[in-house]
Amino acid sequence: DAGVIQSPRHEVTEMGQEVTLRCKPISGHDYLFWYRQTMMRGLELLIYFNNNVPIDDSGMPEDRFSAKMPNASFSTLKIQPSEPRDSAVYFCASSTDTGHKKLFFGSGTQLSVL
């Protein structure tokens, strides 16, 4: 299996622009997670899905952030409009269970908002 695939690997954009991050989970994994990593706050869970349905979005910082999972093999995280404080590494991860099984991470998207 190719693992969790994220795109793009790097994104540089200007403040106010829309940013879309993409993720393909491991086939057969019915849980998908979006995390954000910064030096100040470490790793934070933004949102997670089970069987394509959002279960907990309490970590989404504000209305500028939205996430979708239209099918079992694809998810997007959108930021509109983007701000410099959104600069971080965004990780997608998938698993066969919530906290009970190993979590598999993608390589992340390094986002820089200028």
Added chain:
Amino acid sequence: KQEVTQIPAALSVPEGENLVLNCSFTDSAIYNLQWFRQDPGKGLTSLLLIQSSQREQTSGRLNASLDKSSGRSTLYIAASQPGDSATYLCAVPVVDQGGKLIFGQGTELSVKP
């Protein structure tokens, strides 16, 4: 509120040395703990998942222990190699919020040849 702490933040050792990384958590009501490795510019790789009913979990040169009552876990690395250089993070799931893992800030390990 669960908090996870890892000390030290950074560690440098010579090749061949055995070492221990520490992880502590404030709420002992956990059902497992995971240790991850993160290489620079890469995602996290799950190394070991130790269930609350287990005391230890081993994989190759890695051994993780868990003491729920004291809120501590250790990751023991035997005969360290330069390839072990990475950041190691521990994480626990929040009870009743099954999908949410709380991560420590990590220990950055450097193994010198």
